[in-house]
Amino acid sequence: MDKIVIEGGHPLAGEIRISGAKNAALPLIAATLLTPGVHTLHNVPDLRDTRTMLLLLETFGVVWEKSGKNTLKINSTNLSGHEASYDLVKTMRASVLVLGPLVARMGRAKVSLPGGCAIGARPINFHTLGLQKLGAEINLEKGYVDVFIDDRLQGDTIYFDIPSVTGTENLLMAAVLAKGTTTIKNAAREPEVGNLIDMLVAMGARIEGRDTARLVVHGVDRLTPADISIIPDRIETGTYLIAVGAAGGEVRLTHCEPSFLPALCEKLKAAGLHLEEEDQSILVRSGTSLQSVDIKTMVYPGFPTDLQAQMMALMTLTDGTSVITETIFENRFMHVAELQRMGAMIKVDGSSAIVRGNSKDEGLHGAQVMATDLRASASLVVAGLAAKGKTEISRIYHLERGYENLVEKLSGVGAKICRKKDI
Numbered sequence: 001m002d003k004i005v006i007e008g009g010h011p012l013a014g015e016i017r018i019s020g021a022k023n024a025a026l027p028l029i030a031a032t033l034l035t036p037g038v039h040t041l042h043n044v045p046d047l048r049d050t051r052t053m054l055l056l057l058e059t060f061g062v063v064w065e066k067s068g069k070n071t072l073k074i075n076s077t078n079l080s081g082h083e084a085s086y087d088l089v090k091t092m093r094a095s096v097l098v099l100g101p102l103v104a105r106m107g108r109a110k111v112s113l114p115g116g117c118a119i120g121a122r123p124i125n126f127h128t129l130g131l132q133k134l135g136a137e138i139n140l141e142k143g144y145v146d147v148f149i150d151d152r153l154q155g156d157t158i159y160f161d162i163p164s165v166t167g168t169e170n171l172l173m174a175a176v177l178a179k180g181t182t183t184i185k186n187a188a189r190e191p192e193v194g195n196l197i198d199m200l201v202a203m204g205a206r207i208e209g210r211d212t213a214r215l216v217v218h219g220v221d222r223l224t225p226a227d228i229s230i231i232p233d234r235i236e237t238g239t240y241l242i243a244v245g246a247a248g249g250e251v252r253l254t255h256c257e258p259s260f261l262p263a264l265c266e267k268l269k270a271a272g273l274h275l276e277e278e279d280q281s282i283l284v285r286s287g288t289s290l291q292s293v294d295i296k297t298m299v300y301p302g303f304p305t306d307l308q309a310q311m312m313a314l315m316t317l318t319d320g321t322s323v324i325t326e327t328i329f330e331n332r333f334m335h336v337a338e339l340q341r342m343g344a345m346i347k348v349d350g351s352s353a354i355v356r357g358n359s360k361d362e363g364l365h366g367a368q369v370m371a372t373d374l375r376a377s378a379s380l381v382v383a384g385l386a387a388k389g390k391t392e393i394s395r396i397y398h399l400e401r402g403y404e405n406l407v408e409k410l411s412g413v414g415a416k417i418c419r420k421k422d423i
């Protein structure tokens with residue numbers, strides 16, 4: 001297994017091109033299941049998770065090919081299966097996104113329950129309750145959720161207790177081919193949901209309320225294949241903005257969408273970074289000193305939970321105290337113990353972490369650390385870029401799930417980072 005080795009303390013300078021969003025690519029790939037024909041998706045990031053989603057679709061009979069570096073042609077004309085096995089689902093929870101489109105098109109989907117994961121219990125009850133509301137029957141047995149309907153799904157009103165991102169996406173995909181009108185109340189408003197709505201509309205779906213918490217879907221009888229681009233990855237963008245804050249320097253991020261990161265940009269400015277947000281690019285420059293800021297994760301457009309760990313790493317480098325509160329997932333502080341191994345002073349109190357910056361003491365120092373989930377791993381990279389000496393991060397397959405060419409992109413702006421065989 002490979003590890004990442006970082007020699008900290010080198011400021012970053014240059015340009016990083018941002019990739020397509022993992023969390024948009026996954027539902028858009030799943031949406032190709034809705035209708036026969038050849039779909040074209042552009043700006044698809046080449047990641048472990050996108051490859052897993054394609055592997056899953058292959059098990060249903062989908063064939064695909066690359067056309068250029070990041071364009072996929074996905075042909076879902078002949079579907080022969082409807083079962084997502086535990087082997088694949090356990091490696092990627094987002095596999096559950098095939099439920100909605102498979103039931104809508106084939107009247108049947110059987111998906112292994114994903115189980116808990118490193119950031120929380122993460123049930124899928126909103127997905128299944130929503131499908132039930134649209135008339136599907138649900139059986140839970142032997143760790144699988146089996147969803148079926150004899151005829152077509154029937155539109156109804158669905159209310160989410162919490163605005164679930166993949167829940168909203170799954171039910172949108174189910175509702176577009178249902179009979180009648182479906183209203184999703186308290187829907188997620190993340191940009192990735194908007195990207196999916198754009199794809200579904202391009203396929204002939206009728207959806208009102210994009211970017212709002214109330215989505216109205218008027219079911220149609222048939223859809224046609226889409227040709228659409230994946231939006232830029234706001235979490236990758238945010239991770240590199242934070243990395244420049246930690247390592248110092250000046251970097252331009254290109255092919256990104258600054259308006260997707262309202263909360264992070266304001267927090268970084270308050271922390272003393274200089275940001276110039278332009279059309280599809282952001283210039284970030286570190287300031288003379290880092291100020292502590294408090295963070296509370298919220299659904300979009302609030303501060304993203306997927307940037308909480310990286311921001312915590314940055315806050316260990318201030319000379320003040322920062323309170324970081326996680327409200328989305330109950331167990332998303334696994335990075336704390338690893339950051340502590342690098343000298344961070346962090347105390348967890350329930351859903352909050354109190355971070356005492358130690359810039360006045362000795363700062364962070366390099367250590368051997370272990371990646372526990374995707375974003376926790378990114379926080380260790382951020383910390384490693386700022387730490388004195390060498391940081392070795394093992395279990396980097398987590399990073400490969402969500403960051404395209406991370407080592408190459410950071411080396412390209414002057415970071416001393418490489419991948420080595422972990423013997």
Ligand code: EPU
Pocket residue numbers: 023026094120121122123124125126127162163164165166167188192305306328329330374375402
């Ligand atoms: N929830 C339920 N029941 C459900 C669904 C969700 O209780 O049926 C709860 C969750 O446990 C959580 C909250 O609702 O407390 C919100 O979870 P949500 O469903 O929105 O999360 P998700 O759709 O499973 C997506 C991203 C995550 C990201 C979250 C929150 C994808 C593929 N995944 O997950 O991304 O953290 O939204 O923004 O879009 C990542 O990329 O590292 C990642 C974990």
